[in-house]
Amino acid sequence: MYNLLPFNRLNKKTNSRLSNCQLVSRQLLCLLSLSCISFSSWAFSFNDVVGKAETLSKQGYVKPTRNIPNELASLQFADYQKIHFNHQKAYWGDRKSLFKLEFYHQGMYFDSPVKINEIVNNQANEIKYNPAYFDLSGANLDKLATNQLGFAGFKVHYPINSKNKTDDEIFTALGGSYFRVVGKGQIYGLSARGLAIDTGEMSGEEFPRFKEFWIERPEPNQRHLIIYALLDSPKVAGAYKFTLVPSVDTTVTVEAKVFFREAVKKLGVAPLTSMFLFGPNQPSPLLNYRPAIHDSNGLSILAGNGEWIWRPLNNPKRLSFSSYTLENPKGFGLIQRDKGFSDYLDLDDHYEKRPSTWTEILGNWDKGRVELVEIPTADETNDNIVTFWVPEKQYKAGDQLSVKYRLHYTLNEQERYPEGIAKATSTRLSLGDIKQANLIRKLDGSNAYVIDFTGGNLSPNVPIKVISSINNGSIVSTDTQYNTVNKGWRVVMRFNVEDSKKATDMRVQLASEKTGEVLTETWSGQYPGQ
Amino acid sequence: MKIRNIFTLVVVSMFIISCAKKPVPVDAPVEEVKVVEVDDLTLLKQQTELNNPFVVEAKNQLSRFVGDKNFDNYITQRNILKCHGNTKQSECVLNFYLTEYYRLKMDSQAKKTVIEVQEAQKVSTKLDNSEENTQHYCELSTNLVNLLYTKPTSQSVAYYQQQLKLDNSQLVSLIQEIKKDSYSHFLISENATVADEMKTDYLNKCLIEPKANIINYTTIFR
Numbered sequence: 166m167y168n169l170l171p172f173n174r175l176n177k178k179t180n181s182r183l184s185n186c187q188l189v190s191r192q193l194l195c196l197l198s199l200s201c202i203s204f205s206s207w208a209f210s211f212n213d214v215v216g217k218a219e220t221l222s223k224q225g226y227v228k229p230t231r232n233i234p235n236e237l238a239s240l241q242f243a244d245y246q247k248i249h250f251n252h253q254k255a256y257w258g259d260r261k262s263l264f265k266l267e268f269y270h271q272g273m274y275f276d277s278p279v280k281i282n283e284i285v286n287n288q289a290n291e292i293k294y295n296p297a298y299f300d301l302s303g304a305n306l307d308k309l310a311t312n313q314l315g316f317a318g319f320k321v322h323y324p325i326n327s328k329n330k331t332d333d334e335i336f337t338a339l340g341g342s343y344f345r346v347v348g349k350g351q352i353y354g355l356s357a358r359g360l361a362i363d364t365g366e367m368s369g370e371e372f373p374r375f376k377e378f379w380i381e382r383p384e385p386n387q388r389h390l391i392i393y394a395l396l397d398s399p400k401v402a403g404a405y406k407f408t409l410v411p412s413v414d415t416t417v418t419v420e421a422k423v424f425f426r427e428a429v430k431k432l433g434v435a436p437l438t439s440m441f442l443f444g445p446n447q448p449s450p451l452l453n454y455r456p457a458i459h460d461s462n463g464l465s466i467l468a469g470n471g472e473w474i475w476r477p478l479n480n481p482k483r484l485s486f487s488s489y490t491l492e493n494p495k496g497f498g499l500i501q502r503d504k505g506f507s508d509y510l511d512l513d514d515h516y517e518k519r520p521s522t523w524t525e526i527l528g529n530w531d532k533g534r535v536e537l538v539e540i541p542t543a544d545e546t547n548d549n550i551v552t553f554w555v556p557e558k559q560y561k562a563g564d565q566l567s568v569k570y571r572l573h574y575t576l577n578e579q580e581r582y583p584e585g586i587a588k589a590t591s592t593r594l595s596l597g598d599i600k601q602a603n604l605i606r607k608l609d610g611s612n613a614y615v616i617d618f619t620g621g622n623l624s625p626n627v628p629i630k631v632i633s634s635i636n637n638g639s640i641v642s643t644d645t646q647y648n649t650v651n652k653g654w655r656v657v658m659r660f661n662v663e664d665s666k667k668a669t670d671m672r673v674q675l676a677s678e679k680t681g682e683v684l685t686e687t688w689s690g691q692y693p694g695q
Numbered sequence: 696m697k698i699r700n701i702f703t704l705v706v707v708s709m710f711i712i713s714c715a716k717k718p719v720p721v722d723a724p725v726e727e728v729k730v731v732e733v734d735d736l737t738l739l740k741q742q743t744e745l746n747n748p749f750v751v752e753a754k755n756q757l758s759r760f761v762g763d764k765n766f767d768n769y770i771t772q773r774n775i776l777k778c779h780g781n782t783k784q785s786e787c788v789l790n791f792y793l794t795e796y797y798r799l800k801m802d803s804q805a806k807k808t809v810i811e812v813q814e815a816q817k818v819s820t821k822l823d824n825s826e827e828n829t830q831h832y833c834e835l836s837t838n839l840v841n842l843l844y845t846k847p848t849s850q851s852v853a854y855y856q857q858q859l860k861l862d863n864s865q866l867v868s869l870i871q872e873i874k875k876d877s878y879s880h881f882l883i884s885e886n887a888t889v890a891d892e893m894k895t896d897y898l899n900k901c902l903i904e905p906k907a908n909i910i911n912y913t914t915i916f917r
Contacts, residue, residue: 416886
């Protein structure tokens with residue numbers, strides 16, 4: 166594997182032979198390279214995409230034109246899904262590559278083509294649309310003339326789960342600047358985007374779109390894939406480079422350079438989009454055997470000062486914005502925190518296999534805020550959760566922005582935490598009650614959050630105290646009890662709300678009673694306006 | 696040989712003979728006859744070996760053991776010259792050669808026995824390749840390799856070095872080999888879980904082919 170050799174197989178003779186061969190090969194390569202240079206000295210790189218983005222930003226925005234016939238435009242989602250890619254025609258399927266590409270057909274609102282190029286020997290060549298790639302018979306459209314169409318997007322296949330199964334998807338890019346990624350044993354859940362513009366603003370959100378891709382053809386046995394993308398939007402144009410490394414977790418390192426045509430009121434960098442319908446912190450209003458339905462159930466933040474913050478998600482009755490003002494944050498993400506199948510009990514959708522996505526910030530992002538947008542939804546088909554970084558700086562026409570970050574798609578989200586920090590592993594909403602002298606619990610008109618903190622240095626031998634705060638209300642009590650089952654501490658916080666139409670924000674931390682040292686992440690909950 | 700060549704040969708031979716037999720002039724100076732001193736060892740050898748094949752054979756036997764190059768130095772250091780002037784010189788020298796020969800032979804035999812015993816001890820401390828042992832040492836090898844890829848300066852490296860009976864030069868060699876794998880290091884820097892995947896793959900491969908993948912296999916296993 167890779168280049169591993171156990172010591173007792175090290176053979177000096179072999180190595181010296183190899184060294185000689187390598188030396189010869191290197192010399193030959195130099196000769197070949199020189200000859201190549203004499204024919205063409207230009208090699209495609211990220212800088213080329215940056216150049217294209219900059220040029221594009223200086224031109225007026227041209228809206229993509231719709232080129233699909235009505236038969237395709239009018240498809241419903243279930244019918245669109247019946248258009249299949251012919252797997253035998255997978256791109257690179259005839260090559261010794263761990264990666265393969267397949268493409269999406271245009272249809273529904275995917276009504277403008279995206280150009281997809283392959284980079285081979287540092288030269289970019291378009292991958293031309295060919296109707297033979299697709300089988301439209303399932304949608305009863307096999308007689309439709311489609312020669313003038315293009316691709317709507319693409320997906321990447323890789324043997325992520327088994328060396329013998331080469332058609333598992335790991336990356337998909339379809340529509341706008343959306344892309345989804347999975348690691349080993351995962352199924353698609355939340356999405357990432359290239360950029361969010363004016364999300365939740367009165368002017369309406371603008372959705373930038375990846376209009377062109379370049380994908381570097383991988384070497385045999387190469388285990389990473391490089392994808393470039395050109396982003397276009399009325400207010401911005403941008404160049405993106407994605408370094409995709411599939412493994413137990415899959416990571417995507419994103420490098421972006423954005424050029425501004427016009428001022429942007431609210432710029433959302435590294436946006437993540439997910440779904441939260443209900444969970445123990447906000448139970449379903451309708452009787453449902455499932456304890457929870459969500460692709461994510463919390464926003465996690467690592468602030469620049471080392472504070473970990475956990476914000477359980479809500480499905481509010483009204484559009485809701487929450488902000489965390491930070492300086493030089495280390496990361497943030499939409500997390501699926503659970504104990505496995507028993508938290509969902511859904512044999513079709515397997516929410517326990519949907520990954521958490523953690524955005525590791527590379528570099529200094531200065532001042533700004535992590536914004537969380539929660540949108541009311543009646544069902545799980547809508548992505549109603551969005552989060553992104555909003556720089557404090559306001560960008561105007563002619564400005565440029567460079568960012569770099571790494572997305573981690575994982576089922577082991579708690580491994581992000583350093584030792585010594587306990588996590589809020591469960592949040593449950595309840596009506597507040599008190600136990601009477603006759604042992605019968607009586608509701609006292611309050612609400613309660615029951616928060617279990619586990620891990621870190623929590624111990625029954627280390628007495629703890631609760632540090633808590635609330636706005637738009639008052640805390641009735643914060644009772645703590647050592648949880649002998651999960652070896653953590655339980656906090657039951659009873660609270661009253663002042664104005665029930667408004668959201669009520671609360672914070673809870675546990676600290677050592679003796680030393681005052683904070684032992685847990687900050688639980689930052691919001692009781693939605695009713 | 697042709698007649699012409701024979702003629703040349705005869706002429707040349709006659710010329711040489713005539714040169715050799717040139718009379719010495721009466722007034723030429725008389726050359727001094729130098730007396731060459733023979734050292735005691737050479738004299739002793741000559742005196743004792745003359746018409747005595749037993750001494751010669753004993754000398755040759757010892758010489759084969761010691762080596763011709765160092766023979767004279769050796770026998771001088773071992774004090775063969777104590778036989779010089781002895782009334783039974785030949786007997787003394789014969790006795791000397793035989794005593795030295797058997798002494799050296801016994802020493803050599805003893806050393807050989809010690810080595811054999813040491814080797815036998817090493818073999819007896821080596822493990823058999825039972826399933827349990829294979830699993831254990833595959834895990835150790837996997838953990839060490841993983842550590843060298845992810846935390847090469849970790850103090851735990853010393854533990855695995857000791858468990859796998861690696862000396863310092865062997866460990867350095869392994870570290871250098873792993874350092875050369877720049878592609879794996881790139882992947883791990885992008886995605887730390889690649890190291891977990893490598894670890895699993897290495898262990899599986901080791902269990903299938905332990906001889907090829909357990910570090911220092913031949914030192915650890917019989």
